[in-house]
Amino acid sequence: MQVTTVDLTALGRAAKEASRALAVATTAEKNAALHAIADAIERHADTILAANAEDVAAGRANGLTEALLDRLLLTPKRLQALADDARKVADLPDPVGREYDQRTLDNGIRLKRRTVPLGVVGVIYEARPNVTVDIATLCLKAGNAALLRGGSETLRSNIALARALSEALASVGLPEACVQLIASTDRALVRELLRLDAYVDMLIPRGGAGLHRLCKEESTIPVITGGIGICHLFVDASADLDRAVPVIVNAKVQRPSVCNALDTLLVHEAVAPDFLPRVASALAEHGVAFRADDIAHALLVDTAGLDLTPAGPDDFDQEWLGLTLSLRVLDGLDAAIAQVHAHSTQHSDGILTETPAHAARFLNEIDSAAVYVNASTRFTDGGQFGLGAEVAVSTQKLHARGPMGLDALTTFKWIAEGDYHVRS
């Protein structure tokens, strides 16, 4: 892994060259590199933790919130988990080299598709230094060179991790440029990276809405946008209300800071008078505050112990990322579908119902990466979906949608073998 401060074009060129070596590396060679990375992280744990302590101290001096400092923090346990994860990536099936759609054309040409690495993957991320190792190891397994731009607040940690990765790659004879860190806090480099399409095949932003918008606006490299979830659950008139309460509580409070947490609860007017006070009381026990439309507000205003505010015009377009929930009462499935179409970011949306026809309509008509019947939205996750790993969660529609596993870090080529065939 190379650490540098300057010439992005040179980094891009080196990444492209390294990607050619990686593309023909065997599964065993790639797995050896992953084990070497795990070993190097363990071997250099003290150095990495010392660098991280400096980042945390500087972050505290700069007034970072406790939440952000926690994301930044590496503990011995967290570092060990990173090493363990690298070994787990080695255990995953190699996504490269799978051949499919084999056929012999009428003229005798043998045609097939083969999965191959994308080439060079650029990743722009914030705060968490574990992303450096996560992404580097997943890219490596899929045969891609990685060009990483981490947040300035984790620069010391990332440089220390980068040195360990660099040593590991060299030890197994792979080019160090397989993983390169853009080790500079110069923000202009981000815009420069976004236009490095001559060398970078895919760009993954991992951060907030602003970063995703910047990449969408400025990047000449294909971008996987995602990670922003305005998630809905609709409680239909036929839902099992007793069982609906814990699902909604789970979707909202199990981990409120993440993209698949619930943002807006929609309730059928037929059950709202009974159900809303019950679910609101259950949520209030976990500290949830409410932004309620007129009907929901009227139904809840007499319930004790609620933090209840009339919903403002923008409250149904919020990814709350915290213990706030928007509430709306609707007159049926059509209105619920229209509400989701108008306000969802197409991440994760669900219906709670005992009416199969309503479940089917919701699944058919809601165009989100993950659509749910009678389950919490919190399941949208590579691990939960059994993908073995998660690169990112895509909310766009090209190439990858929803949780992205190793497969999403590959493309394919068409292979045609003939006997001196000509087209007539």
Next chain:
Amino acid sequence: MQVTTVDLTALGRAAKEASRALAVATTAEKNAALHAIADAIERHADTILAANAEDVAAGRANGLTEALLDRLLLTPKRLQALADDARKVADLPDPVGREYDQRTLDNGIRLKRRTVPLGVVGVIYEARPNVTVDIATLCLKAGNAALLRGGSETLRSNIALARALSEALASVGLPEACVQLIASTDRALVRELLRLDAYVDMLIPRGGAGLHRLCKEESTIPVITGGIGICHLFVDASADLDRAVPVIVNAKVQRPSVCNALDTLLVHEAVAPDFLPRVASALAEHGVAFRADDIAHALLVDTAGLDLTPAGPDDFDQEWLGLTLSLRVLDGLDAAIAQVHAHSTQHSDGILTETPAHAARFLNEIDSAAVYVNASTRFTDGGQFGLGAEVAVSTQKLHARGPMGLDALTTFKWIAEGDYHVRS
């Protein structure tokens, strides 16, 4: 099909709404629309041909080349072919609604993926009015609304075709906004379209390198770039030279104006003294002119009847789109692979060889959309590859690569069905 001159945001919104109706249309409903389109084209043939005649006359007056006028021209036969093609699209399998990766997670949630339409597809194209019908019908079959921006030189033809499509959609009860033509020659609208990411899910430019670059630079919508092919064939020392000649002639001259035609011929030095004069003479019979590197030039300078020029520094980075061919003599497979890496646009590249290990290395190491052994590059085509239709040819790596069939106009959603499941 609606024809308009102005409010692109309104068009985008209408397209998004229409796409929701199309997404739940049955295969039978979509096929009925395709047959209605074919009928309407036949019914309005006179009007369409008259409008096209005006476009052709105006084009001639504006000094368009004969080649461009021919691309612009609709004849009764060509128009009939368009109607026939619409009926053929009806006969293709519906790419939407296929379910795969079904599994029951350990917690009991039933998870699967289902193919769904992309939503709204924007297409920017030049000259040929047949693209209007081709793309509209393929988008329709895949359940997508289409937003079309054709070239100004075909505006009258496109408006006439648009009216026929509009009538056909209305006759089967589908929203006319399923297919919308941006019926204006205002070039500012192209840039505006490129930023319509709130409504358009995929953008397909069909035109020259300049259009693709513009889209890559300016679009906030995911773009499928492609259609630019700097294509190579490498004649290895072991190639069957007698059989290699017709393959190279086919790749170069069968249709020299298209993206999968040969641009650069690489020849192993061991066979170049014998082979180059033979292949060059055969190509010269078809009017091919040569740009030869020093060695190739020396080997060909005494051959009679050749249009031979020393290759300039840029001649190996040309998509010739005509009867010119670059020639280079190399000392083996490594040099050939390096040459392709440095100069290919990753469209279609091939090797002619009787050495299986060389074929395997070429297939493994050349990272192009289509890689060939012992066949003409001209086969890179949706029809030739058995896809039933071709939307475009992608030379980028995300989502679609090489010839794009109907599948490339779909995405998928994750569908999770539970029994009031919560994440622990």
